[in-house]
Amino acid sequence: MSNDLNKPFRFEGAHFKRWKQKMQFFLTVKKVHSVLTVPRPVIPDNAEQDDLVYWNSEIETWNETDFMCKNYILNGLSDNLYDYYNLENTAKDLWDALQKKYDTEEAGAKKYAVSRYLKFQMTDDKSVEVQSHELQKIAHEIISEGMALDEQFQIAVIIDKLPPSWKDFKNSLRHKTKEFSLESLITRLRIEEESRKQDQKEEVLQLSANNAPKRSAAVLKPAGHMARKCRNMPNPVPQASMIEEPLVAMITEINLIGGSEGWWVDTGATRHVCYDRRMFKTYSENTDDKKVLLGDSHSTNVAGIGKGYATDGMFKLNVEINKISDSAYMLSSSVNIWHARLCHSG
Known part of the structure; x- marks a missing residue:
């Protein structure tokens, strides 16, 4: 049961790099990953009769391992992909075919990630902290593809993409002479956002109080006298x-x-x-x-x-x-x- 927890998600054509890393870990846990790097044994031409038993045992072990590895990979694919790649002869052939197709496609996804990063713009109708994390995830995608992004560059991008209502706060951050980390920036955004939420609540309460109908009544009872x-x-x-x-x-x-x-x-x-x-x-x-x-x-x-x-x-x-x-x-x-x-x- 514990080994099943290591099984990766079913691959349907997206996020191949992530699935690939998870599948490699799963095959290693199952002790079948070696067939992807070690070719099938071949009996030497000059092998003596006594050695044939050893080589036949090695070939049989490799075939069994390859069979297990190939089906572990196939079971990690969607039904449509399973039917398409089931015709491959060995686990390595199957693995190479998947890499050839989807590694090439994700090379284009790298450019798409850069485009999303540059075009990303925060809005006032969503949490600024949440949107900052979304922008950081795109940055990590770019970094995982081998493209370096300097931390101060990421900080400048996040500040630049703050929503329009944060204009004054954005300018105050730009005029900071001392550099600060990404974690420090996210903390400042969180504090500012909480402060703005509190101010909005107070404004709503004040507006409600001002618009409430005023009901005032007074009674005058003049004291009786002659x-x-x-x-x-x-x-x-x-x-x-x-x-x-x-x-x-x-x-x-x-x-x-x-x-x-x-x-x-x-x-x-x-x-x-x-x-x-x-x-x-x-x-x-x-x-x-x-x-x-x-x-x-x-x-x-x-x-x-x-x-x-x-x-x-x-x-x-x-x-x-x-x-x-x-x-x-x-x-x-x-x-x-x-x-x-x-x-x-x-």
């Missing part, structure tokens, strides 16, 4: 406009919707008090003797009655948003607007 205790009470005005009844709505919470320059607040109130007539969509002078109680505990006349703010029950608070922590707060001037538009419930 109107007479308010520190931000505006100066009392002599008149106020009212919608039907002297009832003021108080905002309990508001929601911030991202993407707006300020906050639009829906009070949900059905009746409002306001000192500014322009805030009403419809307005009519008050003909009844109606009054409204103000925050300083005195009353004033109702100048007119209207329906809705100019924004249909919505008004805008000036809000600044903290860009760092996504928190929100009201401008100080917004408090005055709050009081001016909604007043207080007494």
Whole structure:
């Protein structure tokens, strides 16, 4: 079983040099390789009768070895090649025929390897380290054919064939004054490639974070207090406009919707008090003797009655948003607007 592990791959017409070396090793292990170099024994003309037994034994041994060697070689060929070369008389004839055909063909393959080496170009869609190893394999093919390739020449070729996105790194390597080995170059390429992969991951995460929909919400719940205790009470005005009844709505919470320059607040109130007539969509002078109680505990006349703010029950608070922590707060001037538009419930 251990000898079978030494058996070469089945030759189908490609990579003859590799197969040839493997087959020679296999024939040597089987102790039949000698028939490829030692010709068949011939009985000398002047051999004595006593020597004939020795020579006949040598010829028989050689024939048996040749038979084994020939069939080992044939079994290493594909079926088509087996049928073609089976007609050869001896193992050496078979071996010589294979070398004559495929050694000549691989001489042309040598030129093809050189052409592949010169035309090889790395791309951005494959690992640079893997492509460097592929280029080195082609270089080894050329060297195995007897053509010398200087190590520094191979280094210069690998650097020159780096993909376009590696232009800056390529230039930095070209400007190195100290020579380095192939192993050192491959290590540098591996480190650079890992660094680029990490940078790409960070860019993707950053881009995902930037493109993620921003959902920010804040709730403002003004602390309840009596109107007479308010520190931000505006100066009392002599008149106020009212919608039907002297009832003021108080905002309990508001929601911030991202993407707006300020906050639009829906009070949900059905009746409002306001000192500014322009805030009403419809307005009519008050003909009844109606009054409204103000925050300083005195009353004033109702100048007119209207329906809705100019924004249909919505008004805008000036809000600044903290860009760092996504928190929100009201401008100080917004408090005055709050009081001016909604007043207080007494």
